[in-house]
Amino acid sequence: MPLKAAGYALLCVSALLHAQVEEPTRVAEILVEREAKAKSLQPDDITPTERRLVLFKQKKVLERFTAGIGGVRAKLGGLATNGGFAFGPEYYRGDLADGSVRFRSAAQVSLRGFQKYDIELGLARLAGGRAAVDLYAVHHNYSSLQYYGPGPDSEKTGRSAYRLEDTAFDGNLSFRLFPRMSAIGSVGYVMNNVGPGQDNRFISADRIYSPAQAPGIDQQTDFLRYGGALQFDYRDTPFATRRGGNYFIQASKFLDRKLNLYDFWKVDAEAQQYLPFFNERRVIALRARTTFTGNESGRPLPFYMQPNLGGSETLRGYRAFRFHDNNLLLMSAEYRYEVFSGLDMALFADAGKVTRRKEDISFSNLESSVGFGLRFNVRNNVFLRIDCGFSHEGFQVWLKFNKNFTAGPYRTSSSQGDY
Amino acid sequence: MRPAALAVLIVAVCLGQRQTKPRFLADDPIQAMPAPNSIETAKPRSLSDQYDYFLNTFGHPGELSTPKNVIRARAVNTLGEVPDSEWYTNRHYLHPMTTAQIVAGAPGQPPESAGPWTIVAAKNEGVTPGFTILDKSGRRYVMKFDPPGYQELATAADVISSKFFHALGYNVPANFIVEFDREHLVLGDETMLTDSLGKRRRMTSKDLGDVLSTVARNEQGRYRAVASFYLSGSPLGPFRYHGTRKDDPNDIVPHEHRRDLRGLRLFCAWLNHDDSRSINTLDMLVQQGGRKFVRHHLIDFGSTLGSATYGPNSPRSGNEYVFSWKRPAAEFFTLGLYLPHWTRAKFPRINSVGRFESEVFDPEQWVPEYKNPAFLNQLPDDAFWAARQIMAFTDEQIQAVVESGKYSDPRATEWVTQCLIQRRDKIGRAYLQKVLPLDRFAIQGGELTFADLAVAHGMGQKQPYTISWSRFNNETHASEPVANATGAKLPAMNSGFLKAAITSGSDKRALDVFVRVKGGKSEVVGVERRW
Numbered sequence: 001m002p003l004k005a006a007g008y009a010l011l012c013v014s015a016l017l018h019a020q021v022e023e024p025t026r027v028a029e030i031l032v033e034r035e036a037k038a039k040s041l042q043p044d045d046i047t048p049t050e051r052r053l054v055l056f057k058q059k060k061v062l063e064r065f066t067a068g069i070g071g072v073r074a075k076l077g078g079l080a081t082n083g084g085f086a087f088g089p090e091y092y093r094g095d096l097a098d099g100s101v102r103f104r105s106a107a108q109v110s111l112r113g114f115q116k117y118d119i120e121l122g123l124a125r126l127a128g129g130r131a132a133v134d135l136y137a138v139h140h141n142y143s144s145l146q147y148y149g150p151g152p153d154s155e156k157t158g159r160s161a162y163r164l165e166d167t168a169f170d171g172n173l174s175f176r177l178f179p180r181m182s183a184i185g186s187v188g189y190v191m192n193n194v195g196p197g198q199d200n201r202f203i204s205a206d207r208i209y210s211p212a213q214a215p216g217i218d219q220q221t222d223f224l225r226y227g228g229a230l231q232f233d234y235r236d237t238p239f240a241t242r243r244g245g246n247y248f249i250q251a252s253k254f255l256d257r258k259l260n261l262y263d264f265w266k267v268d269a270e271a272q273q274y275l276p277f278f279n280e281r282r283v284i285a286l287r288a289r290t291t292f293t294g295n296e297s298g299r300p301l302p303f304y305m306q307p308n309l310g311g312s313e314t315l316r317g318y319r320a321f322r323f324h325d326n327n328l329l330l331m332s333a334e335y336r337y338e339v340f341s342g343l344d345m346a347l348f349a350d351a352g353k354v355t356r357r358k359e360d361i362s363f364s365n366l367e368s369s370v371g372f373g374l375r376f377n378v379r380n381n382v383f384l385r386i387d388c389g390f391s392h393e394g395f396q397v398w399l400k401f402n403k404n405f406t407a408g409p410y411r412t413s414s415s416q417g418d419y
Numbered sequence: 420m421r422p423a424a425l426a427v428l429i430v431a432v433c434l435g436q437r438q439t440k441p442r443f444l445a446d447d448p449i450q451a452m453p454a455p456n457s458i459e460t461a462k463p464r465s466l467s468d469q470y471d472y473f474l475n476t477f478g479h480p481g482e483l484s485t486p487k488n489v490i491r492a493r494a495v496n497t498l499g500e501v502p503d504s505e506w507y508t509n510r511h512y513l514h515p516m517t518t519a520q521i522v523a524g525a526p527g528q529p530p531e532s533a534g535p536w537t538i539v540a541a542k543n544e545g546v547t548p549g550f551t552i553l554d555k556s557g558r559r560y561v562m563k564f565d566p567p568g569y570q571e572l573a574t575a576a577d578v579i580s581s582k583f584f585h586a587l588g589y590n591v592p593a594n595f596i597v598e599f600d601r602e603h604l605v606l607g608d609e610t611m612l613t614d615s616l617g618k619r620r621r622m623t624s625k626d627l628g629d630v631l632s633t634v635a636r637n638e639q640g641r642y643r644a645v646a647s648f649y650l651s652g653s654p655l656g657p658f659r660y661h662g663t664r665k666d667d668p669n670d671i672v673p674h675e676h677r678r679d680l681r682g683l684r685l686f687c688a689w690l691n692h693d694d695s696r697s698i699n700t701l702d703m704l705v706q707q708g709g710r711k712f713v714r715h716h717l718i719d720f721g722s723t724l725g726s727a728t729y730g731p732n733s734p735r736s737g738n739e740y741v742f743s744w745k746r747p748a749a750e751f752f753t754l755g756l757y758l759p760h761w762t763r764a765k766f767p768r769i770n771s772v773g774r775f776e777s778e779v780f781d782p783e784q785w786v787p788e789y790k791n792p793a794f795l796n797q798l799p800d801d802a803f804w805a806a807r808q809i810m811a812f813t814d815e816q817i818q819a820v821v822e823s824g825k826y827s828d829p830r831a832t833e834w835v836t837q838c839l840i841q842r843r844d845k846i847g848r849a850y851l852q853k854v855l856p857l858d859r860f861a862i863q864g865g866e867l868t869f870a871d872l873a874v875a876h877g878m879g880q881k882q883p884y885t886i887s888w889s890r891f892n893n894e895t896h897a898s899e900p901v902a903n904a905t906g907a908k909l910p911a912m913n914s915g916f917l918k919a920a921i922t923s924g925s926d927k928r929a930l931d932v933f934v935r936v937k938g939g940k941s942e943v944v945g946v947e948r949r950w
Contacts (some may be wrong), residue, residue: 043665044667064616281735345750
């Protein structure tokens with residue numbers, strides 16, 4: 001046995017020594033390495049997780065979910081605050097008539113039973129792309145919108161709920177005067193119905209507020225609206241604005257078509273200015289907004305048509321719909337700073353008030369709130385916003401799938417405002 | 420004990436007397452890798468950019484070189500040069516190119532302007548829309564456009580950077596700026612379109628109009644695009660910056676240790692190619708000389724210089740990873756009062772340039788969008804290898820390449836040229852002197868000669884270097900000093916190896932130059948740098 005082993009060894013050693021007679025080369029060394037690898041080749045597979053992600057992207061799962069099947073897709077959110085999570089089917093076609101006609105219709109229900117049904121037709125490429133027509137119809141059935149009583153002195157403890165049902169039709173014709181300036185003419189009609197609130201947590205508004213305090217709570221009416229608007233918008237992008245401005249004014253006349261009691265006019269004006277510094281990684285965003293209303297009779301507006309303050313878009317330290325009255329002033333300032341590419345932080349301050357008489361609009365006795373927020377974005381498009389607002393009435397946390405500082409044009413339904 | 424095991428033991432004992440492997444083999448230093456082994460099969464596969472992002476951001480793929488475990492670059496010859504291979508071809512530094520050759524870029528011809536361009540494939544999804552066209556001669560190109568409002572931004576960057584990367588030695592597509600009218604495009608009979616939902620369907624004239632409506636046009640209403648000459652071979656998907664392709668026998672060095680990929684970090688820093696990630700690479704299975712093998716390419720340079728392809732780059736680009744912990748935490752908790760240095764960068768108000776500058780650019784701090792294992796492994800000698808190549812571009816050559824981007828605004832050409840010159844010089848100042856800046860070693864007239872690159876580029880004073888000679892035992896790697904042998908003159912020797920240890924005062928930086936003497940001829944065969 002040892003002799004056999006010695007024989008093997010001798011053979012091996014002599015083979016190696018023979019090999020050393022020929023000078024080794026780098027090329028030969030590399031070829032040996034390659035040959036060694038060639039014996040163990042295998043498909044350059046990716047991990048199952050990576051494969052799923054590749055398929056997810058290749059099959060456009062997210063895009064298909066967003067776009068839906070044959071135009072039918074899921075729509076999330078978009079109903080009034082306090083309704084809870086809302087969802088429902090939406091049918092959207094942006095490709096009709098070679099893309100010059102847009103059609104959309106949705107039906108949504110929220111966890112608290114709020115309902116919204118709407119339908120929209122848009123003609124986008126009129127007059128060589130300078131004009132557009134938008135036709136819109138909506139029905140809301142909000143079972144428990146909140147109402148705290150009229151005026152700036154309403155009490156937090158005066159919280160109540162009411163049902164608002166309305167059906168509105170709107171038509172807008174917008175015309176681009178200059179590259180960043182548009183004129184908009186609009187007409188609309190709204191049919192309103194108000195009833196007892198359906199939320200067990202809150203008393204119904206009609207049980208604690210009289211018609212004198214909440215005009216229109218006993219009998220509702222319909223309105224025909226017509227008006228016009230001007231908009232000068234030079235923001236860099238409307239989705240995650242860092243520079244530019246957006247200036248908007250809209251004047252409307254509302255005609256009471258049923259009771260002939262509540263005719264009024266309304267002017268909404270909003271100015272937004274974005275002041276970037278440090279290469280737009282820091283932005284001061286300023287917004288001022290006001291709504292004036294009036295009529296010859298001096299009669300207040302129906303409470304369900306009044307502008308309101310409080311909520312994720314206005315006074316963020318107050319509950320939604322906290323203040324109602326005929327006129328409104330709101331100012332907001334935000335200091336936004338980029339933390340990393342997908343997240344901006346914001347420190348904000350809001351101040352505003354509602355008044356019965358437009359003469360009372362001033363910068364004194366403003367309600368105010370401060371807070372901070374996080375804005376998550378993908379490629380300059382905010383997809384999630386979390387704002388925490390503080391006021392002397394406590395604090396509020398808002399989770400929203402949109403940016404803030406949106407602006408008109410406003411439609412006829414009172415439910416089209418910001419929440 | 421079994422006979423085989425006993426034999427192994429005996430061989431081991433016999434060979435135990437043998438010394439270590441020779442340091443220099445007969446054919447060192449090799450200038451090119453041996454011709455690639457032919458591949459029977461290699462299947463295409465895609466990589467997920469999201470997976471790549473998370474893997475590299477929150478994981479540690481590949482083998483990292485650390486201060487305690489320094490891993491020197493591989494895929495280099497004994498001089499520290501990268502031999503020509505399917506990855507890399509030595510071009511401008513070792514074999515100086517003329518300005519015209521640099522500007523010409525990768526081999527290929529622009530599409531024929533005469534005759535229609537037939538669209539054979541299209542996509543209206545992704546960061547920017549694009550077409551695949553055939554020109555009159557049947558040559559195939561990928562056409563990419565500028566985003567609206569930023570005419571020339573991405574197309575100029577794509578062309579300029581592809582030419583630099585080609586001169587720097589990488590395999591890239593030949594890119595050309597083209598301008599055309601709508602009428603120049605015709606739809607092929609069977610042209611399919613991949614729409615935004617990933618569905619493939621026959622492309623119509625309306626689709627063509629839709630795609631063109633989303634891209635920038637010049638003042639004359641003409642379209643400008645990059646025509647990217649189709650790479651030869653069949654695509655296998657991107658390569659990773661770590662590990663090797665399991666189905667490629669020629670891919671034997673982990674990518675994170677390849678000098679051509681470690682050094683790439685510096686080239687990307689120079690051109691602000693922060694999008695230098697796997698998804699912007701492409702392996703092609705090519706057939707040449709009767710062999711099939713994988714050739715590795717860098718592609719898609721639309722997100723270089725000041726461009727992010729879909730618009731201007733973020734000022735954060737190149738200065739910070741998309742996500743990291745420390746700086747964002749500092750910004751978060753200081754309510755934005757902590758200001759990273761790049762927030763003060765000054766950018767020109769030229770849309771075609773985007774955000775590209777040289778003042779706050781710091782080549783040592785430059786990072787891509789997310790961690791890249793090969794870039795993380797870059798050592799001073801890898802950086803020196805790259806820096807000297809960047810320094811080899813003259814001001815005039817840089818300007819000529821920038822002019823090939825065909826900016827319509829002379830201010831754009833001037834700004835980009837000046838930025839590249841200043842960024843080049845910053846790179847030279849930062850990295851030429853991380854090691855002793857000596858290169859181009861040769862034996863002339865019995866003396867060791869070399870160039871001091873820091874002095875040559877005006878970035879350092881001429882320093883006194885001390886050269887000490889030793890006899891080098893190639894088998895044992897032991898050195899034996901030669902008495903009184905200092906200076907450039909080689910000590911007398913008939914055959915064998917000499918080692919010249921070059922130092923500069925008490926500097927930690929040093930290098931050894933190895934000389935093979937054989938048959939009366941002396942040849943530099945090795946360089947080893949220390950820092």
